[in-house]
Structures are given as structure tokens and as C-alpha cells.
Amino acid sequence: MDTDSTGWTDIHGLFLILSVPIRVIRAIRVPKGFMIEIKWDERGLVPAIVQDAQSGAVLMLAYMNEEALRLTQETGEAHFWSRSRQELWHKGATSGNVQHVREIRVDCDADTILLKVDPAGPACHTGEYSCFYREVKRET
Amino acid sequence: MDTDSTGWTDIHGLFLILSVPIRVIRAIRVPKGFMIEIKWDERGLVPAIVQDAQSGAVLMLAYMNEEALRLTQETGEAHFWSRSRQELWHKGATSGNVQHVREIRVDCDADTILLKVDPAGPACHTGEYSCFYREVKRET
Numbered sequence: 669m670d671t672d673s674t675g676w677t678d679i680h681g682l683f684l685i686l687s688v689p690i691r692v693i694r695a696i697r698v699p700k701g702f703m704i705e706i707k708w709d710e711r712g713l714v715p716a717i718v719q720d721a722q723s724g725a726v727l728m729l730a731y732m733n734e735e736a737l738r739l740t741q742e743t744g745e746a747h748f749w750s751r752s753r754q755e756l757w758h759k760g761a762t763s764g765n766v767q768h769v770r771e772i773r774v775d776c777d778a779d780t781i782l783l784k785v786d787p788a789g790p791a792c793h794t795g796e797y798s799c800f801y802r803e804v805k806r807e808t
Numbered sequence: 809m810d811t812d813s814t815g816w817t818d819i820h821g822l823f824l825i826l827s828v829p830i831r832v833i834r835a836i837r838v839p840k841g842f843m844i845e846i847k848w849d850e851r852g853l854v855p856a857i858v859q860d861a862q863s864g865a866v867l868m869l870a871y872m873n874e875e876a877l878r879l880t881q882e883t884g885e886a887h888f889w890s891r892s893r894q895e896l897w898h899k900g901a902t903s904g905n906v907q908h909v910r911e912i913r914v915d916c917d918a919d920t921i922l923l924k925v926d927p928a929g930p931a932c933h934t935g936e937y938s939c940f941y942r943e944v945k946r947e948t
Binding site: 704706715717719723724725726728729737771772774775776777780781792793794796799801802803804 | 844855864917920933941942944
């Protein structure tokens, strides 16, 4: 590499040349608004584990699409994609049992989300605090 | 309903009549070995959340088929179905980081499993204790 009298300009130029394609690749690869590229499945969904931020109890598992994740981040309340109703689902919108999101984490493969929440009420439609209220036992 | 001199025999007979079809229906509906009918998806899988039984931390999410669940129950160590390798996966078989299962729970819809485990080592292939070692943040 040539150096001029300052010994600096050409290196600066090199950074300018490199920075343009890197920014373009980044804009293509990273979904808008997220630092980590989420690997949505063929339905455009990922499973989202919901955990009580205080007690650590696992409350439920639901599914998110990109819109649900964006709304969750923007509003601070958990949003999902209802596979049965095929529509966006603001958890607690009718029951009042919203989930205030304290933390959003993603796993190593970026194909599962973990929400740590403060729940305003039971997570389960049965009225149970957690959907995992039953233990699986073998028949004897 | 008629009652004889004891006032008891006919009720006993009624229970006998009812108990036969109930047992038959149960035998058909409940997969062999399980008290709760798991709703396997179209691939024969359900997501299984793995949680540290002591710390409460969510460690990973993997998938189980009926064989993986049976082996988990029989051996007391977590088994999954590897979707990428398309084979049964005894967690920790090569790394030694087995997960001793303390409790198996199922959600309200019976389409998600929760394993509470004592992990012998890191859950993540990256060497991290939990696969959820990254937080999702919005770009600003």
C-alpha cells in the first residue's frame, strides 16, 4: 500500500471502500430492527418460551412471527401468532392477563425465543398460573 | 333404578357395565405408557423445553418423538429427536453432558413438554451453560 506524506489517507480510503459493501450485506441479512437474525421456520414462525422473570417458572410456549416480535419489543407486552386462529395475538388483550416483557433472549441457533415476563395474571386459558400444571407419569 | 334387599347390588352392576367401555376407549386414546395423550405434530414431534431443576434457568429447546420420550422416562436421561441429523439423540452421549431428568411436565394442550433436569455440564454446543446466552436488542 502506498503512503503519502501523512501516511494516513490511503488507510482511511481503504476503510471507506470496505465499509460500503459491509453495510449493504448487513442490511440484507439482518431483519429490520433486530441485532440478531432470527431463523423463522417455513411458516415464518419461531417458538417462544415464556418464563416468569421473578419466580423462574416456565409459563407457556407460543409462537411468534416477525410482526409479533416487533410489537412485543415496541409495546413491552407479549404478542404472539395464534396458529389456531391464524392471527396476531396480544396476550391478555381480552382477559387482562398481559405479560410485561423484561427481557427477550434467543438461543444459539436463533430459532427459539425466550421471554422473561412479569405476568399480570394466569398464563393458561384454564386459569392455571402456568400451562405446565400436569406431570407426565408412566402407567404402571 | 331397582334396589334389592341390600340396596347396593344394582349400583355395583352399573359400575361394572360402565367400566368396560371406558377402559377400552382409554386403551385406544392414550399412547402406550403415558397417562396423558401427547399431541405429536405432523412430523411426530413435540417441542421440549429443558429447564435446570435447581436454578430454574431455561437451558434449551429441543424436539422429542414418542421413542425419545419413552427412552427419557425409562433411562432418566434426556433423549431427543435431532431434526438436522434425523436420528435419536441421547443428550450428552458423546460430550458427557447428560441431563438427569427430575420431572416431566406437559402443557394444557399436551403439545409441549417441559423437562426439569440436573445437567451434568453445559447444555449448549457452544459450551455455554444455557443456549439462551444472547439478549435480543433493537438497533437504535
